[in-house]
Amino acid sequence: MNLDKLPARKTKRAQKKGKAPLRDIFTIICKTDLKTECVKEFKFHPTRRWRFDYALPEYKIALEVEGGVWTGGRHTSPKGFLGDMEKYNTATLMGWRVLRTTPDELL
Known part of the structure; x- marks a missing residue:
């Protein structure tokens, strides 16, 4: 490549x-x-400001890279955790498949 x-x-x-x-x-x-388009920072919700880290819109597949797992990032705080749950659940109800990963797994 x-x-x-x-x-x-x-x-x-x-x-x-x-x-x-x-x-x-x-x-x-x-x-x-x-052979498919992958969009970075894809806005998937019509009214909320939510974005997927990566999305394959054609297939409604999203990839969320969960950073700060070991360093206490936003996603590990109670507010961040609950916000992520709301985002992922809403996306699922909209027909998206949301896959979660860490930066290490992405490489």
Whole structure:
């Protein structure tokens, strides 16, 4: 797989500092190996500001990367945990399959 030929997306921080765009290996693998579009930060709800970390909209499959598992990130606080439950349950009722992973498993 040749990563140089795939389009890269610049993050806002990279755009401001003039840095090279980030190449997201997961979206690249979806495009080259699975032949499907993977959207990063996909807004799935019509009124809430919820986003999936990654989504395959064509198949209604979402991937949520749960960061801060060992460092006490937002997702491990009581409020964050309950908010995530509401988001995942709502997504499921809307017909989405939500898969959860850690950053280590994604690599």
